[in-house]
Amino acid sequence: MHNSWLYEEVDLDAVRTFVAAADLGQFQEVAAELTISQQAVSKRVATLERQLGVRLFTRTPRGAELTLDGQAFLPHARELLKAAERAAASVLPGRRPLRVDVIASRLATSGLMRDFHRAHPATELDVVKLFTVTAAVEALRSGAIDASFRAVAMPGHPLPEEICAVRVLDEPLQLLTGPAHALAAARSVNLARLAGHRLWMPGIEPGTEWGAYYDDLAAEFGLTIEATGPNFGSDALLDTIADTPALATFIGAQTRLVWPESHGLRRIPIVDPTPVYPHFLLWHRDNPHPGLAALRAHLGPPPAVTGWTPGWVV
Numbered sequence: 001m002h003n004s005w006l007y008e009e010v011d012l013d014a015v016r017t018f019v020a021a022a023d024l025g026q027f028q029e030v031a032a033e034l035t036i037s038q039q040a041v042s043k044r045v046a047t048l049e050r051q052l053g054v055r056l057f058t059r060t061p062r063g064a065e066l067t068l069d070g071q072a073f074l075p076h077a078r079e080l081l082k083a084a085e086r087a088a089a090s091v092l093p094g095r096r097p098l099r100v101d102v103i104a105s106r107l108a109t110s111g112l113m114r115d116f117h118r119a120h121p122a123t124e125l126d127v128v129k130l131f132t133v134t135a136a137v138e139a140l141r142s143g144a145i146d147a148s149f150r151a152v153a154m155p156g157h158p159l160p161e162e163i164c165a166v167r168v169l170d171e172p173l174q175l176l177t178g179p180a181h182a183l184a185a186a187r188s189v190n191l192a193r194l195a196g197h198r199l200w201m202p203g204i205e206p207g208t209e210w211g212a213y214y215d216d217l218a219a220e221f222g223l224t225i226e227a228t229g230p231n232f233g234s235d236a237l238l239d240t241i242a243d244t245p246a247l248a249t250f251i252g253a254q255t256r257l258v259w260p261e262s263h264g265l266r267r268i269p270i271v272d273p274t275p276v277y278p279h280f281l282l283w284h285r286d287n288p289h290p291g292l293a294a295l296r297a298h299l300g301p302p303p304a305v306t307g308w309t310p311g312w313v314v
Helices: 002-007 012-024 027-034 038-052 068-089 108-119 133-142 209-221 234-243 290-299
Strands: 057-060 063-066 098-101 125-128 147-150 163-177 198-200 224-226 247-252 266-271 276-284
Touching: 012 027, 012 038, 012 068, 027 038, 063 068, 098 290, 108 125, 108 163, 108 276, 108 290, 133 147, 133 163, 133 276, 163 290, 198 234, 209 224, 234 247, 276 290
Parallel strands: 098 125, 098 147, 198 224, 198 247
Antiparallel strands: 057 063, 147 276, 163 247, 163 266, 163 276
């Protein structure tokens, strides 16, 4: 009989009624406290006693008094109610961290979140890194994340109607070269002048929004963008660009990369036109997290940047 408790659902209303009866000692007062009938109080207590297989109260002229089993169960019942409250509080909007996808830690989007954290230190943050826009959208739809930074809407991947997007940053691209590259001494470089130069970007992968962006950029301006070889990360990319005069790469103006002074790398502005990478904030329209509203207000509209973006950027 006692083991039946292990196989039945815990009735939190019955447990809450039991605790109130233990504290107040009168079923009538419990009924008033919980705004239910006295009959409902008795029924809940009886149900709980049946599940546990013990008597929890004895009736006396003074009211209801705990039995020894009732006294033993009381502290556990209180802890059960506290656990239920903690569980509910953990998912209340504003009571859990705001979970935001920034794609990668060194991108401009990570800098946007650092700025937000400095401006709103009381808002708890949980920063994650998802690879594709498909994974990000699914995470938004399931509630696994609250927001994501992406370039939208790439061809063949329209956003679901419940996913909202607002443009928050237009990031100019720069040319990154080693000290021996033919363009290393230039103050700026015309985009069309890059035709014929080898641009190496091993992080580009088909099916990503940045892959679609650079495909369109290369096609429109006759550029040669190579994605050959394994992607060993930014440090390996910087080492190779520094040591290989024939190679250069694109880098966002707000992308934070650090390299040894001996590398002698150059960041060169690109002009006429400047390629601009658009960053949008995505979120689910039904997400009520107050931190999300604060983030959107903080980001605001992006400063106007004149330059080239693919035709699918809306």
